[in-house]
Structure formats: C-alpha cells, structure tokens
Amino acid sequence: MHSSGQTLNGSEIFFECLRRENVEYIFGYPGGSLLKVYETLYDVEDIQHILVRHEQGATHMAEGYARATGKPGVVLVTSGPGATNTVTGIANAYMDSSPMVVFTGQVPSSLIGNDAFQEADIVGITRPITKHNFLVKDVKELAITIRKAFFLATNGRPGPVLVDMPKDILNASCVFQWPETVDIRGFKPTLKCHINQVQKAAHKIAKAKRPLLYIGGGVISAEASEELRKFAIQQNIPVTMTLQGLGAFPGNHPLSLGMLGMHGTYWANRAVNACDLLIAVGARFDDRVTGKVETFAPQAYKIHNDIDPTNVDKNIKVDLPIVGDAKHFLSSLIEEMPDAFENRESWLAQINQWREECPLTYTSDDNTLKTEFVIDEVSKQTKGNAVVVTDVGQHQMWTSQFYTFINPRSIITSGGLGTMGYGLPAAIGAAFGIKDRPVVLFCGDGGIMMNIQELVTAVHGKVPIKIFLINNSFLGMVRQWQELFHKEKYSFTDLGDSNPDFVKVAEAFGCKALKADNPATAREAIKEALAWNEGPVLVDFRVIKKDMVFPMVPAGGSISDMLLERLNPKTMV
C-alpha cells in the first residue's frame, strides 16, 4: 500500500488505484506493452490475477463476476491483438449494461499513429460499444482517469469503460495523488424520479383493473428486488420478467408469470396482450420482447421507468415516462399508493386459466433424454438456489422456462448481443465472485467450443463450476428456425459428425467428466456433479437431436402468431 504524495511509476499507480477501488480480481493476459505492469504485479499480493487463455475469455469472466456480485469486473490485456480480442466481450457488456473496466496496454505515445508493432486504435474501435473510453496521455492523469473509469462504469446505467495506457506512461513516474472525489461535468445521471410523475403513476395503478408489471434487468442492477416484491404483493399485481429480469421476483410465487416475449410463457404473453396498464421497470422494450410493436400491449396505458432517458420512447411510445433509478421509483411508488385499489381477482383468475390452458410441459420416457428434463432436474436438486449461467441457443431459452429463479443475480446470460461462447468464461467469473452457492452452466455443444480454452483457467484455479453440456449434436436454435422458416434445409447446423468426444476433451484438460443419455443416469450425474467441489466438472448430456422450444412468437410477429407446437409433427425424430 502506497500513500498519496509518494513518487510512483505508472504501473505502481495502476495497482494502487485498483486497490483503492477494492478490486479483488483481475482477469488478464500479458504482452509487450504491459511488461512493466506484470513486473509490478509479481509482488502484488492483495489483488488476485487470473490468467485466462484468450482475452475474450477475460471479458466474459469479468462480466460474469460483475453480474454475480454487482461489483465491476476488471480486465487487463496487452495492445493490438490483446485489445481487439476483447471487442466481443465489451460489446456484450454494453448491450447488457454490466459494469466493467477494461485496461489495455498501448504502444508508446511517440509511436501512436505510426502503425507500430501491435498497435490498434482500440479507443476508436470501442467507442460505440463502451459507455466511455480514455487514452491516457500523461502519467499525472492516470489516477484520475482510473477513478473516472470506475465511477462511470458503476454509476447511472452500468456499462463497460475502457482505459488505454501507452507503454511509456506505465514506465514514467510522478507524485501519486488519489483523487478523493470525482466530478464529471457531462455525467449527471438522474437517479431520483420526479415525484409528480410517480404520483400520477400511483393514481393510474390504483384504478387499473388489469395491471401488469414488466420487469427488466434494471431492477436487478438497482438492487430493487425487495421493493418490487413488496409492491407487487401489496397491490396484487402479476409480474412478468425479461430474460435479464428473471429472479427479480420469485419465480415460485403465484404472481410470477415467468418470462415474456419470443419464448415467453403463453400466459405472460396473453397477459401482456390483455392488460389495461403496463408498468415497465428497468426494461427497454427490446424487439425480442415486443415482437411487432404496433400490437404490443395494445390496450395498455404504459408507464415506463428507466434510468437511461434514451430508453424511453425509443422502441415504443409510452404514456407516462419516469426517468430514474428503479429502487427509487418502486420505493416512492409504495409510499404514494392510495389505500384503496381495484379488486384484481378476476384478472388473476383469467391469467391462471391461461396458465392451465397451455402450461410448460414436456414428455419424458426412460430411454430418451430431453433438455427440459435436465434443466428441471437441476432446478429441483439445487432448489432454485444456484447461480445459473447459460450460453446462447435453445438450451438458454429452456433455462428461462424450466429453471425456477427465486433470487436476483441468479441468471447470468448474454441477452442483448446473444454471444455464443459467453457461458463458460462467465461461469468461471461468477464462481470467483460467489463462493456460497453452486454455479451451474448450461451450454450447447456449439457454444462450448467457442471458448473451450478457458477450461484450463477453471481447472488450474480449481473453480467448482458445474458444466452441464446440452449436447444435441446440432446448432439447435438455428436448426429450429431452419425447420420452421427455411424449408427444413438444415444447412451447416448438424454437428453430429464433427463434434469431439467432450468427455475426453474435458479429461484432457484435467477436468472431471461424466456422461448421461437417459433420465436415470442424468439424475445421478447431476447429483454427483453438484456434490463435487474440488474443481470443475463437465456432464455430457446426450439429449435428443430435434427438440423445439415452444411457445414461440416469430420475429416481428404478434401474440396471435404465437406457435405452440411443431408445424409438422413428422419432423420429430
């Protein structure tokens, strides 16, 4: 620990600043421009550096850590290729509003712009996918820049911030001054909601006969689940959640309708279609949620609370916009609600009728294994208490349907960007942050190969993640669209002939591996995996090849277009 007033070099200042930002972990990979930083790191004991095997892995790990803990994830990579390898992970964190600070080494200041060895204009490249980014031009600016980066990443709507650090700056020295406060003239997020607007909302809500809460990831970022639970139960208002919002309200509560949207539940989508008042909190009317905007919640008076004013009236025109933090919104709403409100029993009864009409079910027999069974079984065995990470594809949507999320920060998934390869590193990052709950990953046989190298990181760090590989020998989600909308031309989605033996792959990495191909062996394998805590474990679930995720509202469609079963049942094998 150094103190303000000491003369330090850029690398020492770097770690001193991270220390003051309470950073526990850095997910990083060294290189030429960072040699000085890694020299200093050699003697740093209070911050753990996790050596990844690809810089994309570092970004997803940092994001997994951030989403599990609420604290910003930190990435450290070298210039040029190290920096460009972080682009997908940064874009992912940007789309899903995850707090993250990415430090990139850069060629020496004097060489910038000369096409120097391992030079890339990473500030230019990441401008549209970061909340903000910086190029440090003077060692005296390093501390304040790092302070600002953490401040920006974690305040207002969270997001990734990048700091580019030229090699000469990391070697140069100056008197270290830790800025106790930070003030950025152009960054003053509105946290407190306008009270008149909240009163107006309260008034409308009390009079609504068929109200519905539409909850997004913003409620989880704002740590507002308690307020949501209190408000919904007190007012007897049903709650539907987006993929990122799952867990904000307990999925096992009768007022929970599960997820809405493209693969949402039948009853949640019917409720959206029929409600007379929609209260959107920390959600952004994404196209995967709304389908055709003209027919989305057509009868509803729409109230929209979001911390980011650009989200308001972007995709859909709302009647009552309320900019501010979700926690502030919900807590002031609770205060402002009049004592008397409409009776909602018939509305809830109607929703329950829809629930019974078309429940989420699957058939199962002793010899075939289905993804739905695996997820359902994991949900039961973990009692909904796991931190669940997914990759992207069919297994991701089934996770939203068949895992019962009870607590916030329980689902970690790539929603906005839909990044295959996200799951494995994100699970590792989450497990560094959360030690008292099991971290389970559902990943496809396609996606696991996109960052399989990080299995080394998990094995080496003895990270006890449960990798539940949903192996359907297909790029299942693409196959589903091919079956439904592209004349059953299964163009380049059959992985059956080319997939490796995943058990052998895992074992070669030093990872415990199991295999299951029927419900009985699957149940046992899940039990064994959950009991194993000495490192990662992979279970290769050989599920049926041609299963489909339903319900499905086709892209750009309306609730009336919702598909509930296969168009051509003969295609089922």
Place this chain on the structure above:
Amino acid sequence: MKHIISVLVENKFGSLNRVAAMFSARGFNLESISIGETEDTEISRMTIVTRGEDQIISQVLKQLNRLVDTIKVTDLTRQPHVERELLLMTLKLSKPVQHEIFELINVFKGKVVDIKQKSITIEVIGSPDKINTTIDIFKPYGIKELARSGAVAIHRGE
C-alpha cells in the same frame, strides 16, 4: 423537419468523433456539423443541423446528452436564435457578365476576397437558406469551386 442543435462539449481529443460516430451508428441524419472553441477554452460549441420527426429528434437530443463529453444540449429550432453560415465560392469571370456578377455580389452583401484574370472568389455570410439561394443564383455564371462552413448558431441575447 429541420432542427438546429447547439451542443457544448468538453474540448477533448475525440469529442467530435464521438458525436459524428453516434449519428452514423444510430442512423440519424447529419446535414452539417461545425465546432469551435468557446469563451472557455476547455469547452467547445458544436452546431448540428439535422432532420427528422419529433420522435427521432427527441432521441437525437437524448443520445447527445448521454455522451459523457457532452455538457449541454439545446435545440434552438423553436427558440429565438441567430444562425449563420459562411460560403466561399470561386466563379468564372468573363467580360460579358462581369458587370452582372458584381451587381449580384452587392445584392447578396458578398465580399470579393480574391480576383484573377479569369476567376473571382467571393465570401457570403447568411442563414443557410440565403446561402442556398446565393448558390442557385450564381450557378448559371459557372461555379468553379465552393466551400460551406456549415451553420453556426447561438441564442439571441436577453
């Protein structure tokens, strides 16, 4: 509808790029953009001319505000403001029309900034509408080259 937006930004490397890149990334129309220092050397003023329906313009304003380097965004369109653009234009000069050209320069309150045997360079200052008209009127005489500054604008004083 056309909107003229005044933006105060931190006078920092990359600020202009951030604004321009945001316009292209979000598919907003950008008719002109001009930037220069203000009375405070740490702050620059940008004047942006864009077009769009109200819903789009409201997104433009919000997205501009969201940029961290942005200090203040004002849509001047419906407020009292002064708007000016500078035009520099080189015209062909020939004896038969010489007289007419000089007369027109007077009409538009233009200034001659350079004159050669066969060409004349003039400057005209005015609202973008006036600049458009100027160009239309001079076109038949043969415009060799022209440059427009893009609009700059400011609130009218109290």
